[in-house]
Amino acid sequence: MELREAKDRFIHTWGTLATQWGINRTMSQIHALLLLSPKSLNADEIMDELQISRGNVNMNLRDLMSWGIIYKQLLPGERKEYFIAEKDIWKVARLIARERKKRELTPIVDTIDDIKKNLKDNTEEGKEFQKIINDISSVSSFTEMTLDHIVKSEESWLINTFLKVFK
């Protein structure tokens, strides 16, 4: 397999998967492109490489920056803005986990807490509802804690060690 082909395949798979993640295809493809690029790229280069419009590139670069997984880089003597991806994949994984937790988990935990606080219903049906809500609350808390635990660990050596043990 050629390097060119390998890169394209990776970018393509990454982008396709994103769709199932609820993240848009282009955003992932730009991320993949930057991740694989040894040097930072500007908007025109990304447009050209992925054959997409300037507006699209701009919007998604902004999103990627808000996730904290790419950085803007100002090159001396260059007028254009260049972008480079965070290359520490463990850090990228933590940032993605943090963002997904924020988007996927926190809202349901908040809703459930609010319902638990405010629901006054002592009928049989009400009690059953409370039970389910409490169960879901447990699972959510557990998941949240597990993610936090991974996200917060700034040292990656522990995780790396864990990985080696199981390899």
Added chain:
Amino acid sequence: MELREAKDRFIHTWGTLATQWGINRTMSQIHALLLLSPKSLNADEIMDELQISRGNVNMNLRDLMSWGIIYKQLLPGERKEYFIAEKDIWKVARLIARERKKRELTPIVDTIDDIKKNLKDNTEEGKEFQKIINDISSVSSFTEMTLDHIVKSEESWLINTFLKVFK
């Protein structure tokens, strides 16, 4: 808060979140409805409750069954099919984790493995690419293993104990 209102809020939040998960809104709403329902429901009741078409209900019930998180129930003396949700939330969480792993993680691991096997490129750029690919491979494996570990644990007491410790 009334029971009715609480249930509606939960179903609504659950459905809205699903969108960000890459899972469709209706599928989640049907799941939430069944999860909160003390008795099993048939297609007409679901159509009526969520104000959606028969085809939509049918399709999503099938999807939910393929995830293993709802069951078909044939009531004696009833012609219609009834559906009931798996109420053991830890089991539901494991089934969802398993399905998401299959959809989100496995394809990227497979692509990467294939690229690792087939790429022959010893240029500087090729080596850098290999490095990134290997890093991503590590993170994916780690995540896959962590999920497996949770998913495979058929006993939930350990997890429950863990939860209590942190509560």
Added chain:
DNA sequence: TTGAATTTTCAAAATTTTCTGAAAATATTT
């Protein structure tokens, strides 16, 4: 069998999401 009840399918319609491209805003150079 026949026919009524129920479920399934799927083409077309509706909705939602993403993308484009050109105009507006901002930044930099001369």
Added chain:
DNA sequence: AAATATTTTCAGAAAATTTTGAAAATTCAA
């Protein structure tokens, strides 16, 4: 300050996804 380069915005277009609803298929009772 004017000209030029670059980035940002956003309304409308395009694409993707979801939903509908009616016809076809299936199931079951008589």
